[in-house]
Amino acid sequence: xxxxxxxxxxxxxxxxxxxxxxxxxxxxxxxxxxxxxxxxxxxxxxxxxxxxxxxxxxxxxxxxxxxxxxxxxxxxxxxxxxxxxxxxxxxxxxxxxxxxxxxxxxxxxxxxxxxxxxxx
Amino acid sequence: xxxxxxxxxxxxxxxxxxxxxxxxxxxxxxxxxxxxxxxxxxxxxxxxxxxxxxxxxxxxxxxxxxxxxxxxxxxxxxxxxxxxxxxxxxxxxxxxxxxxxxxxxxxxxxxxxxxxxxxxxxxxxxxxxxxxxxxxxxxxxxxxxxxxxxxxxxxxxxxxxxxxxxxxxxxxxxxxxxxxxxxxxxxxxxxxxxxxxxxxxxxxxxxxxxxxxxxxxxxxxxxxxxxxxxxxxxxxxxxxxxxxxxxxxxxxxxxxxxxxxxxxxxxxxxxxxxxxxxxxxxxxxxxxxxxxxxxxxxxxxxxxxxxxxxxxxxxxxxxxxxxxxxxxxxxxxx
Numbered sequence: 185x186x187x188x189x190x191x192x193x194x195x196x197x198x199x200x201x202x203x204x205x206x207x208x209x210x211x212x213x214x215x216x217x218x219x220x221x222x223x224x225x226x227x228x229x230x231x232x233x234x235x236x237x238x239x240x241x242x243x244x245x246x247x248x249x250x251x252x253x254x255x256x257x258x259x260x261x262x263x264x265x266x267x268x269x270x271x272x273x274x275x276x277x278x279x280x281x282x283x284x285x286x287x288x289x290x291x292x293x294x295x296x297x298x299x300x301x302x303x304x
Numbered sequence: 305x306x307x308x309x310x311x312x313x314x315x316x317x318x319x320x321x322x323x324x325x326x327x328x329x330x331x332x333x334x335x336x337x338x339x340x341x342x343x344x345x346x347x348x349x350x351x352x353x354x355x356x357x358x359x360x361x362x363x364x365x366x367x368x369x370x371x372x373x374x375x376x377x378x379x380x381x382x383x384x385x386x387x388x389x390x391x392x393x394x395x396x397x398x399x400x401x402x403x404x405x406x407x408x409x410x411x412x413x414x415x416x417x418x419x420x421x422x423x424x425x426x427x428x429x430x431x432x433x434x435x436x437x438x439x440x441x442x443x444x445x446x447x448x449x450x451x452x453x454x455x456x457x458x459x460x461x462x463x464x465x466x467x468x469x470x471x472x473x474x475x476x477x478x479x480x481x482x483x484x485x486x487x488x489x490x491x492x493x494x495x496x497x498x499x500x501x502x503x504x505x506x507x508x509x510x511x512x513x514x515x516x517x518x519x520x521x522x523x524x525x526x527x528x529x530x531x532x533x534x535x536x537x538x539x540x541x542x543x544x545x546x547x548x549x550x551x552x553x554x555x556x557x558x559x560x561x562x563x564x565x566x567x568x569x570x571x572x573x574x575x576x577x578x579x580x581x582x583x584x585x586x587x588x589x590x591x592x593x594x595x596x597x598x599x600x601x602x603x604x605x606x607x608x609x610x611x612x613x614x615x616x617x618x619x620x621x622x623x624x625x626x627x628x629x630x631x632x633x634x635x636x637x638x
Contacts, residue, residue: 225332271520277490277512278520279331281338288338292329298627299525301340301490303497303570304514304535 217293219256219274221249224286231256233291245285256289258282277301330354334365335470337494343481344488344504353484357477357491364473367392370415370464371424380455381415381462393453395577399468402581403445406597408556410585411445415464417559423552428543430550436559444556471534471580474498478576495540497533498576515629516567516609524607524615524634525627532576536583537568537609555588564590565611572621573604582606591616595637 221229223245231251239252241259247268250259258268263284274280274289277299281288326347332339341357343350367389369375380386388396399412416439422428442460449456457463465472470493478500481489489500490509499509508529512522516539526533538551538561555562569587571579582604586594591608598606598618607625608616615634617625628634 220329220331222331225334267519277342279338279340283338286333288331288333290329290331290340292327292342298510299512299522300342300503300509301492301497301499302495302512302514302522303492303533304495304516304537304540304568 217254217276217291219251220290220292221256222286222288222290245282245287247282247285247287249287249289256280256291258287258289261285261287326350328354330358332358332361334361335369335473335493337470338492339494340490340492341477341481342490343486343500345486349485353481353486353489356480356484360476360480361473361493364391364469364476368395368465368469368473370462370466377463377465380457384459384461385454385456388453388455390453393450393455395465395468395472396448396450396455396463398472398577399463399465399581400445400448400450402468402578402585405601406582406585406589408444408446409588410467410581411556412463412465412467413442413444413448413461414440414554414556414559415462415466416440416442416460417554418464418466418552419462420559421550421552421554422543423541428545428550430545430548431559433558433560440556440559467584468577468581470494470496471532471576471578473576474532475576495535496576496580499528499531499533502529512627513570513607514568515631517613517631521629522627523609523629523632524625526570526572526607526621526624527626528572528624531572531574532579533570533572534576534579534583535568535570536587538587539567553584553587562588562590564588566591566608567611568609569594570607571604572606572624575603579604599638 217233219231219233233254236251236253242249246262247258248260250257255273257273258280261269261282268280268282271280274291276291279288279290327344328350329342341354343354367376370377376388376392403411417436420431443458447458474491474493477491478498481500487501488504491498497511508527510525510527511533513524515521515523516537541552542549551561553562566587569583571583573579605618605620613632615632617636619636619638
């Protein structure tokens, strides 16, 4: 085998390893959406919504969070205004937020609302 | 050998294509509101970059809070004179410049009136006009002295950065993300949005503008890159007393909620502090004066929503504004 051919093979080997690292580093968070539940800025639960097959609830800071296949929402809140309950399901760029009880439902994943964030 | 070279080239192209985007969204509570940071990039850099952005947020919150007894601003308001840090002195200078530019429609010295209405506490009340005028008579932005880093207020005066701090902080967080190697991110400080760069595919970010009459929906979408989108709306903070609604956007000339026929004003511009301060100022000015002001300035665009459900957008937004809700009529001004 020629010396230049050996060099090419070594270079290829390094580039293949580099490509593998880049593929790992550029993970798109999988194909589905992940719900992260925050209480007072701390993560209390992370749920892959694609793995949810039946409806279940989680009590967080005086609120009740409901998970159902592909969805998450604030089912109940002990605060007087109940704004977060009326916000419906959380989606990418549109988290559901309960400011009085400092509970947040944040979705990461492919955008499904057509917006990346909401001003106002 | 030729075949090997072709393979080498193909691999190089593949490698470039591998550099896709990992996305991470992180939430926090600060500045009395919800914070969201979504950043794209390499899995190895994004997490650390968001950590840095949240660290500068907490640092700014500690300095600029009007209610936190340990903050620089609280100390200035309590004592009437204080030596400020470089960053806080620079922000105060900026706030005073913007207050002057808006003819006082944005004025950080309206804080004693904010307190009188109870917007900083859970005890809301309706102060009478005399009380508000007395509080305003303590002084306006032109009565604040800033000499180097030394700030001095007249007796009875107090400052609040509520109308500028989030826009300013979003800019500082954006710089922290960029310094950490992130070129594609969206920051939201309680609906005060800062877009960093473009989406990973190079297209603009789509920022929804909250519908004042249906808070879980948007009345329009703006497509922006490297830009702040800041809204002041009467729906954001308010209370009702004896059938009357009182919102938190106070007219500095009266100390009372500004009633100008507007329900929300969104300012879109490259400078977050300016966008934040001007969103408040334009709401206070009312539609006609705000449009005249925008023409004289030219370094930002604006979207107004009136009580008659009309959307009025400045002409620079033609082609940028889309997805208009059918509940509204849209016209471009100028």
